[in-house]
Amino acid sequence: xxxxxxxxxxxxxxxxxxxxxxxxxxxxxxxxxxxxxxxxxxxxxxxxxxxxxxxxxxxxxxxxxxxxxxxxxxxxxxxxxxxxxxxxxxxxxxxxxxxxxxxxxxxxxxxxxxxx
Amino acid sequence: xxxxxxxxxxxxxxxxxxxxxxxxxxxxxxxxxxxxxxxxxxxxxxxxxxxxxxxxxxxxxxxxxxxxxxxxxxxxxxxxxxxxxxxxxxxxxxxxxxxxxxxxxxxxxxxxxx
Numbered sequence: 758x759x760x761x762x763x764x765x766x767x768x769x770x771x772x773x774x775x776x777x778x779x780x781x782x783x784x785x786x787x788x789x790x791x792x793x794x795x796x797x798x799x800x801x802x803x804x805x806x807x808x809x810x811x812x813x814x815x816x817x818x819x820x821x822x823x824x825x826x827x828x829x830x831x832x833x834x835x836x837x838x839x840x841x842x843x844x845x846x847x848x849x850x851x852x853x854x855x856x857x858x859x860x861x862x863x864x865x866x867x868x869x870x871x872x873x
Numbered sequence: 874x875x876x877x878x879x880x881x882x883x884x885x886x887x888x889x890x891x892x893x894x895x896x897x898x899x900x901x902x903x904x905x906x907x908x909x910x911x912x913x914x915x916x917x918x919x920x921x922x923x924x925x926x927x928x929x930x931x932x933x934x935x936x937x938x939x940x941x942x943x944x945x946x947x948x949x950x951x952x953x954x955x956x957x958x959x960x961x962x963x964x965x966x967x968x969x970x971x972x973x974x975x976x977x978x979x980x981x982x983x984x985x986x987x
Contacts, residue, residue: 763916799879799962799979801977802974847916861907861919861922862975864909864917866916869914
């Protein structure tokens with residue numbers, strides 16, 4: 758069963774702690790993305806990666822870090838520097854460069870992070 | 874950068890009626906326009922997309938139209954059903970030809986009343 762998995766579904770963090778959100782895909786996609794969703798704000802791009810060992814900042818990268826050591830995995834770390842981390846985090850993937858212009862992004866089920 | 878405006882923010886229709894959601898974009902080089910449906914607590918799912926070489930695309934009760942001159946595109950849902958109730962997002966790819974970035978509208982909450 759192919760798809761994108763995110764874990765955990767719900768995550769609670771105390772202020773000042775770093776936390777890592779998991780994203781795994783078995784679609785053999787080259788490109789992966791992290792979005793943040795807040796009520797009434799739509800989806801905003803945090804980081805994206807077109808290929809293994811490469812990633813770029815999106816529109817709201819401050820306070821976040823990522824790694825892309827494996828094609829199927831793109832974990833996101835929310836650091837203590839992120840001033841307002843409570844949000845719904847969505848991971849997505851797409852075929853990537855081989856998919857041509859404007860290829861489809863497929864989303865995971867999301868992780869809801871709450872800072873206590 | 875790309876700016877995508879989506880209207881209305883909420884839309885309530887009676888079952889069986891049609892629903893139309895409109896988006897405008899700012900980057901004239903954009904050439905890919907997907908629409909996503911998001912149910913409560915879940916990730917968005919692609920329902921239809923259109924590329925700049927076509928003006929309209931239809932898939933059963935769902936259609937999307939694109940007007941590149943005016944820089945707007947619309948989602949049309951006919952014969953709405955209660956299960957169509959969800960938040961719908963439009964998106965556009967900025968800087969034309971970039972397949973790795975999408976700019977999203979802020980979403981439309983569609984409620985279909987039985």
